[in-house]
Amino acid sequence: MTKEALLLTIAVLGGTGKEGKGLAYRWAKAGYRMIIGSRTSEKAVTAASEIMERLEGGSSVVGTTNLEAAQQANIVVLSVPYSAHRDTLESVKEALKGKLLVDVTAPLVPPKVSKVQMPPAGSAAQEAKEIVGEDVEVAGAFQNVSYKHLMGEEDVECDVLVTGTSKKARQEVLTLVEAAGLVGWDAGPLENSVVAEGLTSVLININKLYGSKHAGIKITGAPRPL
């Protein structure tokens, strides 16, 4: 357990969903204090208990509403379906001031989820930045990782492209990527989030056409970060 992990509390809004729960599981295991957020605290409490059951003692995972989760955390991870993206952010934005928001959302628009369809802001992460305003650092990450990989213990063969409003924000998220047992890359400014978000549709397309279930990407030709 690192010093950072001891000091930081991470909220996962929408942490009852498969990907959010998987991320919370991995970070709790790494020693972070975790808060699962959901629209109702009951569902969040249930998800927190599930994660605690899978973990050794000494971990800290609690469940509450999205708003209370955001209020009590240092870092807030948003893992909701795109249809709930704006409303969730509007409902917690006051609690985000001075904090880091990590947006995991791929803005899929059913029924054509294998076609890239970005919001007018350019990407979900840029839209989040527009909603939360100046006092919040925003990063985009984890859009391409299959939740099945997160709940398992094996190595995940999918790199994470990390974009963000500052180098410091990207570095903080790269620490979280590593804590989750994944390999992350600084992929540049938040405007570049369109690549990782859009890649989700490309990978859905590949899964459909090539008979796979968990297609991902790996960066080649560069020294892999530790």
Add this chain to the structure above:
Amino acid sequence: MTKEALLLTIAVLGGTGKEGKGLAYRWAKAGYRMIIGSRTSEKAVTAASEIMERLEGGSSVVGTTNLEAAQQANIVVLSVPYSAHRDTLESVKEALKGKLLVDVTAPLVPPKVSKVQMPPAGSAAQEAKEIVGEDVEVAGAFQNVSYKHLMGEEDVECDVLVTGTSKKARQEVLTLVEAAGLVGWDAGPLENSVVAEGLTSVLININKLYGSKHAGIKITGAPRPL
């Protein structure tokens, strides 16, 4: 040499540039009849001669103007800097009717080439489609492959994401990817080209930060196409 290769002539507009020349070299080697296009035929003739010198006998590579190259080819590959993208397409669009246009362009906007900055159409490939109109199939591909890899003989560790206006167009381009010795994936409709084009900026960013020169991507978790 396959039957298709014997029947098809490929023009590479901007084929005097490093990436275009690399692609032309690989396709000529695979048996396709190649036409290098450039703004002036002199430069194109020189590039064609360079390629012929590197190849065994039996290959066919000629050079001429972009317009004449487009007129005489079955498939037209556009490999120009983004600053010349619109003008080149306007100048050849009449010659493209009924043909397949393969857009290799990543719309980099200097000086911030590591930041994704797409044109209003959504991507360079979608902009190309707007310019050339209904009678031309358009595909996007090869935006992430380093030219150094193309001019060499070794295996290229960078997969190619192929998008296009129809499944048939994508299949035709996947055949070209394979002929160039690369692994390609059907990445869906032309709207998805923003991912591959934007990835070029992400990879430039990775090269800058991680000290690499030829970062690329590989699809994981899916059976690799033959």
